Amino acid sequence: MARKTSPTRQAVVTIAAWTIGFLIFFPILWIIILSFKSEGDAIRTPLQVLMSDWTLQSYHDVQERSNYARHFWNSVIISLGSTALALVIAIPAAWSMAFVPGRRTKDLLMWMLSTKMMPAVGVLVPLYLLFRDFRLLDTHIGLIGVLTMVNLPIVIWMLYTYFKEIPGEILEAARVDGASLRHEIIHVLTPMAIPGIASTLLLNIILAWNEAFWTLQLTTSKAAPLTQFIASYSSPEGLFYAKLSAASTMAIAPILILGWFSQKQLVRGLTFGAVK
Amino acid sequence: MQMNIRALMGASALAMFAGAGLAETTITVATVNNGDMIRMQKLMPAFNEAHPDIKVEWVTLEENILRQRVTTDIATKGGQFDVLTIGTYEAPIWGKQGWLMSLNDLPAEYDVDDLLPAIRGGLTVDDQLIAAPFYGESSMVMYRTDLMEQAGLEMPEAPTWEFIREAAEKMTDKGNEVYGICLRGKAGWGENMAFLTAMSNSFGASWFDMDWKPQFDQQPWKDTLNFYLDLMNNYGPPGASSNGFNENLSLFQQGKCGMWIDATVAASFVTNPAESTVADKVGFALAPDNGLGKRGNWLWAWNLAIPASSTKADAAKTFVAWATSKEYLALVAENEGWANVPPGTRQSLYDNPEYQKVPFAKMTLDLINSADPTHPAVHDVPYIGVQFVAIPEFQGLGTAVGQMFSAALAGSTTADQALSQAQALVTNEMTRSGYIK
Amino acid sequence: MVSPAVILLFLWMIVPLGMTLYFSFLRYNLLMPGMETWAGFDNYYYFVNQPAFWSALTNTLLLVGGVLCITTVGGIALALLLDQPFKGQGIVRVMVIAPFFVMPTVSALVWKNMFMNPVNGMFAHIAKALGMQPYDFLSQAPLASIILIVAWSWLPFATLILLTALQSLDREQMEAAEMDGASWFNRFIHLVLPHLTRSITVVILIQTIFLLSVFAEILVTTNGGPGTASTNLPFLVYAQSLLNYDVGGGSAGGIIAVILANIVAIFLMRMIGRNLES
Numbered sequence: 008m009a010r011k012t013s014p015t016r017q018a019v020v021t022i023a024a025w026t027i028g029f030l031i032f033f034p035i036l037w038i039i040i041l042s043f044k045s046e047g048d049a050i051r052t053p054l055q056v057l058m059s060d061w062t063l064q065s066y067h068d069v070q071e072r073s074n075y076a077r078h079f080w081n082s083v084i085i086s087l088g089s090t091a092l093a094l095v096i097a098i099p100a101a102w103s104m105a106f107v108p109g110r111r112t113k114d115l116l117m118w119m120l121s122t123k124m125m126p127a128v129g130v131l132v133p134l135y136l137l138f139r140d141f142r143l144l145d146t147h148i149g150l151i152g153v154l155t156m157v158n159l160p161i162v163i164w165m166l167y168t169y170f171k172e173i174p175g176e177i178l179e180a181a182r183v184d185g186a187s188l189r190h191e192i193i194h195v196l197t198p199m200a201i202p203g204i205a206s207t208l209l210l211n212i213i214l215a216w217n218e219a220f221w222t223l224q225l226t227t228s229k230a231a232p233l234t235q236f237i238a239s240y241s242s243p244e245g246l247f248y249a250k251l252s253a254a255s256t257m258a259i260a261p262i263l264i265l266g267w268f269s270q271k272q273l274v275r276g277l278t279f280g281a282v283k
Numbered sequence: 284m285q286m287n288i289r290a291l292m293g294a295s296a297l298a299m300f301a302g303a304g305l306a307e308t309t310i311t312v313a314t315v316n317n318g319d320m321i322r323m324q325k326l327m328p329a330f331n332e333a334h335p336d337i338k339v340e341w342v343t344l345e346e347n348i349l350r351q352r353v354t355t356d357i358a359t360k361g362g363q364f365d366v367l368t369i370g371t372y373e374a375p376i377w378g379k380q381g382w383l384m385s386l387n388d389l390p391a392e393y394d395v396d397d398l399l400p401a402i403r404g405g406l407t408v409d410d411q412l413i414a415a416p417f418y419g420e421s422s423m424v425m426y427r428t429d430l431m432e433q434a435g436l437e438m439p440e441a442p443t444w445e446f447i448r449e450a451a452e453k454m455t456d457k458g459n460e461v462y463g464i465c466l467r468g469k470a471g472w473g474e475n476m477a478f479l480t481a482m483s484n485s486f487g488a489s490w491f492d493m494d495w496k497p498q499f500d501q502q503p504w505k506d507t508l509n510f511y512l513d514l515m516n517n518y519g520p521p522g523a524s525s526n527g528f529n530e531n532l533s534l535f536q537q538g539k540c541g542m543w544i545d546a547t548v549a550a551s552f553v554t555n556p557a558e559s560t561v562a563d564k565v566g567f568a569l570a571p572d573n574g575l576g577k578r579g580n581w582l583w584a585w586n587l588a589i590p591a592s593s594t595k596a597d598a599a600k601t602f603v604a605w606a607t608s609k610e611y612l613a614l615v616a617e618n619e620g621w622a623n624v625p626p627g628t629r630q631s632l633y634d635n636p637e638y639q640k641v642p643f644a645k646m647t648l649d650l651i652n653s654a655d656p657t658h659p660a661v662h663d664v665p666y667i668g669v670q671f672v673a674i675p676e677f678q679g680l681g682t683a684v685g686q687m688f689s690a691a692l693a694g695s696t697t698a699d700q701a702l703s704q705a706q707a708l709v710t711n712e713m714t715r716s717g718y719i720k
Numbered sequence: 721m722v723s724p725a726v727i728l729l730f731l732w733m734i735v736p737l738g739m740t741l742y743f744s745f746l747r748y749n750l751l752m753p754g755m756e757t758w759a760g761f762d763n764y765y766y767f768v769n770q771p772a773f774w775s776a777l778t779n780t781l782l783l784v785g786g787v788l789c790i791t792t793v794g795g796i797a798l799a800l801l802l803d804q805p806f807k808g809q810g811i812v813r814v815m816v817i818a819p820f821f822v823m824p825t826v827s828a829l830v831w832k833n834m835f836m837n838p839v840n841g842m843f844a845h846i847a848k849a850l851g852m853q854p855y856d857f858l859s860q861a862p863l864a865s866i867i868l869i870v871a872w873s874w875l876p877f878a879t880l881i882l883l884t885a886l887q888s889l890d891r892e893q894m895e896a897a898e899m900d901g902a903s904w905f906n907r908f909i910h911l912v913l914p915h916l917t918r919s920i921t922v923v924i925l926i927q928t929i930f931l932l933s934v935f936a937e938i939l940v941t942t943n944g945g946p947g948t949a950s951t952n953l954p955f956l957v958y959a960q961s962l963l964n965y966d967v968g969g970g971s972a973g974g975i976i977a978v979i980l981a982n983i984v985a986i987f988l989m990r991m992i993g994r995n996l997e998s
Contacts, residue, residue: 017804017805017806020801020804020805020806021806021807021808023801024801024802024804024806024809024812025808025812027798027801027816028811028812028813028815028816029815031815031816031818031819031872031875031876032815032816032818032819034819034827034830034831034834034835034872035818035819035822037830037834037842038830038834041834046558047558047560050533050537050840052845052848052849053842053845053846071325072321072325072343073343096728100726113989114989115726117985117986117988117989118985119729120925120929120985121981121982121984121985122729122732122733123929123930123933124928124929124932124933124977124981124984124985125737125933125974125977125978125981126933126935126953126954126957126958126974126977127933127935127954128935128954128957128958128961128962128970128974129740129957129961129970129971129973129974129975129977129978130736130737130739130740130974131355131961131962132355132359132743132750132961132967132970132971133736133739133740133743134736135355135356135359135361136359136739137735137736137739138361139359139360139361139362144361144362144363145363156728156729156732159728159729159732160729161926161929213820213821216823217821217822217823217824219823219824219825219936220935220936223348223352224352224355227311227313227342227363227364228311228340228341228342231342233823234823234825235342235344237823237825237826237829238344238345238348238825239316239343239344239345240316241316241345241348241825241829241940246533246536246558247529248833248834248840251829251833252830252834255826255829255830258823258826259821259822259823259826262821262823263818263821263822265821266817266818266820266821267814267817267818270813270814270817273880274880274883274884275884347943351962351963354750354751354965355750355962358750358751358753358965359750359753376751377751380751380752380753460839469943470943470944470945470946471943520838520839521838521853521854521856522837522838522839522854522856522858522859523859524856524859524945524946525856525858525859525942525946530837533840534839537839537840539839675749675751675752675965676749676964678963678964678965679959679960679963679964679965679966680964682959682963682964683959683964686944686945686946686947686948687947689859689945689946689947690945690946690947690949692859692946693859693860693946693947695946695947695949696947704771708770711766715762715766
C-alpha cells in the first residue's frame with residue numbers, strides 16, 4: 008500500500024536520509040580511502056588526501072608482515088564453531104523454556120543474561136590457569152568453548168522469544184497425530200523456526216567475530232584470529248594511518264560483506280519477537 | 284661406478300636434508316611492534332638460511348598488550364612463548380623469581396663482554412645473564428636546527444631546563460602549528476612517568492626516600508611538575524595529555540615540534556627522509572639538567588629472554604644469540620644502512636668507523652654510559668632504576684600516578700591536587716605492601 | 721531439556737567464579753607467585769575505598785545511560801525517517817547498518833586516530849579549515865567521546881529493531897487518525913510510541929547487557945584517563961588485576977561487579993521485564 012507523498016516532501020526525505028546514512032557510514036568509507044594512500048598522504052587534510060595518488064603499498068606492507076590468511080581462517084573457524092556449538096546447546100533449551108515454561112523460567116533467563124554483564128577481566132587469571140591445565144591455550148577448541156559460553160545467554164534468549172511466537176496449537180495438533188517429541192522438533196518446529204535460527208546464527212557469528220578480549224588473551228599464534236592481527240598495527244612507532252586502515256579494512260571486510268548480504272535475514276530475527 | 288657413488292652420496296645428502304626437515308623446531312617469539320622488531324621480521328630469511336631446522340612464529344603486539352600477555356603467561360607458567368621481548372624493568376624482577384633461563388652459556392663468538400656495561404648490568408641477576416639486549420636507549424633533546432636559528436638561539440651541547448623553556452617560548456608559532464616543545468603526556472608508567480621520573484631526577488626529586496616514604500609532597504616534585512605543566516601549557520601541542528612516544532614522533536616528523544625530549548632511538552626515525560619531512564634539519568643535545576649533577580635522561584633496553592620453563596631452549600637460544608649478535612648488526616647495516624641498526628647494546632658498534640658517521644651515535648653512547656640505574660637521584664634512594672623503580676608494585680603505582688599527572692596536564696586537576704593525590708595513593712599502597720613499616 | 725544448557729552455563733559461571741571468589745580473599749600479586757597469604761576482606765576494603773571506585777561507578781552509569789539515550793532517541797528518529805518512501809532505500813539502509821559489524825577495537829582505533837586526534841584527525845582538519853582551534857576530544861571530554869564512539873556502534877542495532885517494528889504499524893489506523901485531523905505529534909505520541917514500547921524495551925535490555933561491560937573502546941582510546949575520567953567498572957578491574965598485577969584486588973573488584981550486575985539484572989527484570997510479558 009503506497010502512501011501519498013508530495014514530491015517536495017519526498018525530496019526532503021531523500022536528501023535527509025542520504026545525508027544521515029552517508030554520515031553514519033563515513034568513518035568506514037574513510038578508512039577504506041586511507042588504506043589506498045601512502046603513509047605521508049594519509050595524515051594530510053581531507054581534501055589533500057582525496058587529491059593524492061592511490062596506492063596498494065599499505066596492503067603490500069601488511070601482507071609482508073602478517074599472515075592474514077591464517078588469522079582470517081582462525082576467525083572463520085572460531086566464529087562458525089562457537090555459533091554451531093551454541094545453537095546445538097541452545098535450541099533444545101530455548102524450546103523447552105518456550106513450550107514447557109516452569110515457574111522459574113523467567114528468572115532463569117534473566118540470570119543467564121546477567122552472566123553476560125560480568126566483566127571478563129575479573130575471571131581472566133582463573134580461566135588462564137584452567138586453560139593451562141587442560142592444555143587449551145592457543146587452541147581452536149578452547150576458544151570455541153569460551154565464545155560459546157559468552158554468547159550462549161543471548162542465543163538462548165533470542166531463540167526463546169522467537170519460539171514463543173510459534174502458536175502452541177500447531178504443536179498440539181502434531182502431538183494429537185501421535186508424533187513423537189523428536190519428530191515434533193525436527194519436522195514441525197524446526198521449519199517454522201528456521202528464520203529465527205538463521206538470524207540468531209548471523210548475530211552470533213558477528214558477535215564472535217568481533218569479540219576482542221578472550222580472543223586476544225587466550226591465543227598466541229596457531230589459533231590467533233583477526234583481533235590479534237589488528238593489535239599489531241594499533242600504535243607502532245612512526246606513521247601508521249595507512250597501514251592501520253589497510254589492516255582494519257581487511258579485518259572488517261568479511262563480516263561487513265556477510266552482514267550486508269544477509270541483512271534481511273538478520274533483521275527478521277533481531278526483533279526478538281518484539282513485533283506483533 | 285663413479286656415477287653410482289655420486290648418486291648415492293647425493294641421495295644420502297638429500298636424506299639428511301629431509302631428516303633435518305623432519306626435526307624442525309618451531310619457536311614462538313613474542314615481540315613489540317616497534318620499528319627495529321619489524322625490521323628483524325623482514326630479515327628472517329637470513330636466519331632461516333643459517334638455521335633451516337628452526338622455524339620462528341612471530342607474535343607481534345602493541346606494547347601494552349604485549350607486556351600484559353607476556354606477564355600473565357610467565358607468571359602462570361602458561362608456556363605459550365619460547366622467546367619473550369621484555370624491558371629493563373621486568374628483567375631483574377623476573378630474574379629474581381627464577382622465571383628466566385640463564386644465558387651464560389652462549390657461544391664464545393657471541394662476545395658477551397662487548398655488551399655495554401650499563402645495559403648488561405641491568406640484565407644480570409646473581410651473575411647470570413638473564414636476557415640479551417636487542418636495542419638500548421637513553422633520552423635526549425632533538426631539535427629543529429632551522430627553527431633554532433630563526434629564534435636567534437644556539438643549542439648548547441648540554442642545555443639547562445631554563446634554556447629549554449626559553450627556546451620553547453621563542454620557537455612556538457601556534458598560527459603555523461609549530462609548538463616549541465613536545466613531551467609525553469599520555470598516562471602510563473612507561474609513557475609520561477618515564478619522562479617525568481627521569482626529569483625529576485635532575486630536579487633533585489625521587490620517588491622514595493631511604494625509608495620507602497613517597498616524596499611527592501616535597502618541593503623538588505612540585506618544581507618538576509610545575510615546570511613541566513608550564514612548558515606544556517604554553518608551548519606544547521594541543522591534546523598533549525594523550526601524546527605518547529608515537530604521537531610525538533609523528534608530530535615531530537611533520538615539523539610541528541621545535542624540540543622533543545625522548546628516546547634516542549627516535550633519532551633514526553626523525554632523520555629518515557622516507558618518513559620525516561624535517562630529516563635534514565634535526566640537531567641533538569644531551570637531556571637537560573638543573574646544575575644538580577643529574578641529567579634528565581633515562582636508560583632502557585628491549586631484551587630477548589627465554590622462559591625457564593621453555594621446552595625448546597636450544598632453538599630459542601640459537602635465535603636469541605643470532606638476533607642480538609654482531610653479525611645481525613652487520614646484516615641490518617648491509618640491508619638498511621647504518622643509521623637503522625638497533626643501537627645501544629654493543630661497544631664494537633660504536634668503535635666501528637662506519638657507525639661513527641651516524642650523527643647521533645656518540646651522543647647515544649655517552650648518554651647510555653652516563654645513566655646510572657643504581658644511583659638515579661641526587662640523594663640516596665633504596666631502589667634501582669632511572670625512570671622506574673624496580674619493584675613489582677611500580678607498574679601499577681606508576682600508571683596510577685601517571686593518570687593523575689596526565690589529568691593535571693589536561694587541566695582537570697591542579698598540580699598541587701595531583702601531587703597530594705599521588706602522595707596519598709602511593710603511601711597507601713606502599714603501606715599495604717609492607718614497605719612502610 | 722533445559723538442563724544441559726543450564727548446567728554448562730552454571731559450570732561456566734561457577735568454576736571461574738569460585739576461583740575468583742577464592743582469589744579475592746588472598747593477597748595475590750601475579751609477579752610474586754607462591755607468596756599468597758590470606759587477606760580476609762582487605763581486598764574488598766581497598767577496592768571500594770579507592771577514590772577511583774566511585775568515579776568508576778558513576779562513569780559506568782553515565783556511559784550506559786548516555787549511549788542508551790542517544791541510540792534510542794536517535795534510533796526512533798532514524799527509523800521514522802527511513803520508514804518514509806524515498807529513492808535508494810536499500811543503499812541507505814546498508815550504510816546505516818554497517819557500523820554494527822565493525823569490531824570495537826577497530827572502531828575505537830579509527831575514531832581515536834583518524835577523527836578525534838587533535839592534530840591529524842578529521843575534526844581537527846575541519847576546525848582548522850574553519851579557522852577554529854582544534855578541540856582535543858579524548859582529553860577534554862573523554863567520557864563523552866567514548867559515549868559517542870560506542871553510540872555509533874550501537875545506533876544501527878536500535879534503528880534496525882525499531883524500523884522493523886515501525887513497518888508493522890497499522891497504516892489504516894494512522895491514516896484514519898490523520899483524516900480526523902490529529903497532528904503529527906499527537907499521532908506519534910498516541911499511536912506510534914505505544915506500538916514501539918516493546919521494541920524499545922528490547923533495545924534497552926540488550927544494549928544494557930553489552931554496555932555494562934564496555935572495555936575495548938576505553939582501553940584503546942583513553943586508557944581510562946585523564947585521571948579516572950573515563951574509567952568504568954570493567955576497566956578498573958582490568959587496571960587492578962592486569963596493570964597492577966594485583967589479582968586479589970582485581971578478583972574482589974570482579975566479585976563486586978558481579979554483584980552490581982545482578983542488582984541491575986533484578987532491576988531490569990522488575991522494571992522492564994514486565995513490558996515483555998504483554
